[in-house]
Amino acid sequence: MSPTEIALIIVAIVTASGAWLNARYGRMARVERRLASVESLNNRLWAYIRQQHDHAYRSGFQPLPIPDSLFDQERETP
Numbered sequence: 001m002s003p004t005e006i007a008l009i010i011v012a013i014v015t016a017s018g019a020w021l022n023a024r025y026g027r028m029a030r031v032e033r034r035l036a037s038v039e040s041l042n043n044r045l046w047a048y049i050r051q052q053h054d055h056a057y058r059s060g061f062q063p064l065p066i067p068d069s070l071f072d073q074e075r076e077t078p
Helices: 003-059 072-076
Strands: none
């Protein structure tokens, strides 16, 4: 094998590993963004349910209306 062929093989290996790393970490970044979005929604839902429990305990049976801002952040992210 000539030195040129060896160099081409090394370049191909480096390129393939770079593409694989880019795909892996790009995917992980999307997963992390999605997880942050879901955690944020979970926190807002928990606060809303907590308000519902407090309201029902203090004042009776009429539930509070669902605030429009509860799902706004989720709608903004694709």
